[in-house]
Amino acid sequence: MRGDYIAVDWGTTNRRAYAVDDSGRVTERFADEKGLLAVPREGFAAAAEDIRERLGDRPMLLAGMVGSNRGWREAPYVPCPAGLDQLAEALLWVEPERTAIVPGVCQSGAAGADVMRGEEVQILGAHAAGLLPADILVCHPGTHAKWILLRGGRLEAFRTMMTGEMFSLLSKHSILSEQLKGEVAADAGFRDGARQGLAGADLLATLFGIRARYLLGESQGSAASFASGLLIGSDVRAGLALARGGPVALVGRPDLAALYAAALAEAGLDSIRVDGAEAFLAGIHALKELI
């Protein structure tokens, strides 16, 4: 596809839209809270036109949860192993030659059922832009953190953990909520939690221990950091099972990537970091070049 276009990362709670010129340079951008939850079922065409009003009347490529069964139109998943070619072939054209949704990626069978929507563009984009090698284990932290095995520049296998959601459930609704109100930082408490998670500590018991230490006056440092470290450590332990050895790439939100880097350091592993927004733009641009 030639010419200027619009790229949109359209998630459940937010959307980020970019006006991009033919060479891949972003000329204008905005973000708002018109995620899926804020758009009525029949309101997506209007919500997309709203983007064009702000960024110009151009072809538009959408990725993320907008292609889910709660979004504009359901874009079927592409099975692993998946590269940019497969994504480009399976684009769902909502409006011919004008608006397309990038499909998600799925995995099934013995490797374990799993799905992603949005991360695939970032990971494959980061590789296309030379920010990631063709063979590396990638972690994409978040509400539902993904560990993704990149092999030959394609997504070969992946595993999703509800790490971020679990922390949110515990801090909003559980008996630990009072103790988890503090800030999370990669401090001594975080590293202690991460070491326990990496060592395979039982989550159900170790989490209750936060409450018990509080009642017995044995608490040290931030319980929020400890709980975050425990969950992320457990997440990293399970993620590393996809591929042991070598560095891990962290793609996504810089604040979360910093916590995962600290947990990986406790496991003796280096990490390289790629900004999620930059990776997204690289991925959409690479797709645009393929269609």
Place this chain on the structure above:
Amino acid sequence: MRGDYIAVDWGTTNRRAYAVDDSGRVTERFADEKGLLAVPREGFAAAAEDIRERLGDRPMLLAGMVGSNRGWREAPYVPCPAGLDQLAEALLWVEPERTAIVPGVCQSGAAGADVMRGEEVQILGAHAAGLLPADILVCHPGTHAKWILLRGGRLEAFRTMMTGEMFSLLSKHSILSEQLKGEVAADAGFRDGARQGLAGADLLATLFGIRARYLLGESQGSAASFASGLLIGSDVRAGLALARGGPVALVGRPDLAALYAAALAEAGLDSIRVDGAEAFLAGIHALKELI
């Protein structure tokens, strides 16, 4: 202590009160929802008199969360190892010779910080009544499930897991809530989940798998049973680390005990079951005999 008395198991959401004669026979009982959450801070004396109005003007022994920092008065924890003698010595007399609160039990140091309030009366009571041997691993299922090592008739060590609370968090507030609305039974899905939990499956990843299977149309059987089996299997795995081999005693609610028995069976272990209310009455009666 001689004569008739009242025994109350006073928890966070409910209380169960029994009029008992000098020999231990229950002559009258009631249960209501005047748990801690329904009683104002200064309302416990009146709430206790309300029990006497219904069951007679007798000495009263209270156990459970009523002795916590959110209850009537805080009864300090007795440290492990703890037997009925230690509980009797540490009774907190709220009204001299009239109303006492049974202390909870705590563990600290290398064994891991932990606390209980209420379960100690049941476990030691079950042993005093000859329902449990002096040396056995006991599981008390619930919102916060306890695994307790009974050695020489005393509580030697224990570990609490937030198994029941975790299931509740997931079914009420998480992305899985829609799929977890079904009934939980010890069916094939439960046993599959229990086997994965017993084998040390990563909870954060395996729980997300429930969502992924649903989205990919691969769901089989009840997701609620599978999730319950997974959490209980993980709980049993951590509980058995306290003492391997030999049967496990299940003390508490019969419906939960049945699920734990099914998970223990998947681990190749027999279990014996003791009704929690019966064990509670036996424990309070044994304490009454000691004071």
